[in-house]
Amino acid sequence: MGPYEIIGPISAGGMGEVYRARDSRLCRDVAIKVLSEAQSRNRDALERFEREARAASALNHPNIVTIYDIGRADVGSDSISYIAMELVEGQSLRQVISGGPIALEQLLDIASQATHALAVAHGKGIVHRDLKPENIMVSQPDGSGRSLVKILDFGLAKLELPLPSGDLSSAETSGPIVPGHGVIMGTVGYMSSEQAISAPISSHSARFSTRWRRASAPSSARAPWNRLQPFCVTNLNPSAT
Numbered sequence: 001m002g003p004y005e006i007i008g009p010i011s012a013g014g015m016g017e018v019y020r021a022r023d024s025r026l027c028r029d030v031a032i033k034v035l036s037e038a039q040s041r042n043r044d045a046l047e048r049f050e051r052e053a054r055a056a057s058a059l060n061h062p063n064i065v066t067i068y069d070i071g072r073a074d075v076g077s078d079s080i081s082y083i084a085m086e087l088v089e090g091q092s093l094r095q096v097i098s099g100g101p102i103a104l105e106q107l108l109d110i111a112s113q114a115t116h117a118l119a120v121a122h123g124k125g126i127v128h129r130d131l132k133p134e135n136i137m138v139s140q141p142d143g144s145g146r147s148l149v150k151i152l153d154f155g156l157a158k159l160e161l162p163l164p165s166g167d168l169s170s171a172e173t174s175g176p177i178v179p180g181h182g183v184i185m186g187t188v189g190y191m192s193s194e195q196a197i198s199a200p201i202s203s204h205s206a207r208f209s210t211r212w213r214r215a216s217a218p219s220s221a222r223a224p225w226n227r228l229q230p231f232c233v234t235n236l237n238p239s240a241t
Contacts, residue, residue, distance in 0.1 A: 002073040004032055004084060015039055015049070015155065020087060023068075030068060031088070035081040046081060052155040053083045055126055063117035065137070065150045088150045090140045094133035106147075110138060113149035121151075130156040 004021040007029070011018045016036040023030050039045040050070065057067040069084035093110065096102065102110075114136055121128065128135075130153060139148040 001032065001034075001075060001080065001082060002071060004030065004073075004082075006032065015045065021084070023084070029087050030084050031086065033083040033085065037078055037080070040079070040081050048155055049081055049083070052153070055154040056085075059117075059121055059124060059126065061117050061120045063113045063149050063151060064121065065152050086150070088137040088139055088148075088152075090138050090147065092134050093136040093138055093149075096138050097133060109146065110136075110149050114151060117149070117151050126154070128154060128156070 001021070003025050004023055007020045007022060009017060010020055010031060016034045016039060019032045019034065021030050021032040022028075035046065035049050039049070053067050053070040056065060065088065066086040067083060068086070070082070071084075072079050072081050074080075096110075118128065118131070128151070131151070135151065135153045137150040137152060139150065141147050
């Protein structure tokens with residue numbers, strides 16, 4: 001795929017797949033996010049995919065995944081869109097939580113790193129809107145035993161301010177990166193109430209999502225209030241499923 005040699009799969013989702021790959025030019029391993037063939041033919045999905053890369057690349061922070069490249073490559077008879085990004089060796093926060101209780105010191109360190117990254121994003125006018133354990137990576141511990149947290153997937157981000165000149169115009173970047181008016185996008189169990197009813201949102205919405213980590217991580221992989229929230233959200237807006 002262009003200058004990238006695919007080594008093996010990492011994960012897959014509704015939008016596409018993520019692979020481990022080798023950058024033949026710089027001789028380093030990277031993560032390649034590939035838009036699925038079906039989504040590549042969807043103009044709205046393609047636009048959101050490209051804006052994900054631009055939103056994340058506008059943020060220079062050690063706790064936000066680094067975007068290296070975006071492009072298209074011919075694979076057989078298909079033209080595939082991809083994002084090349086930093087490869088984080090470790091586990092998602094979901095996997096960490098599923099392994100059992102997290103020590104308080106580690107929990108506070110994860111929360112501190114993630115919330116600092118969010119504060120920087122909010123300072124740039126970028127609200128994530130899909131913050132959940134699957135979109136937070138925790139690296140393997142370094143020599144001191146400390147793990148580095150990385151926030152991933154800005155595909156649903158809301159841009160409250162224009163990105164730096166040369167990325168996208170103000171008209172393109174203001175408002176949600178989703179097609180249509182009143183469209184509900186995100187993950188039901190982690191939405192704030194204003195997001196669920198398609199009301200204007202701000203950084204407070206992302207702060208709401210961080211409550212999940214603080215409440216659930218010390219004791220179990222299931223948030224104690226998670227049984228209630230999907231019910232509340234779907235009652236606010238039945239289309240948020």
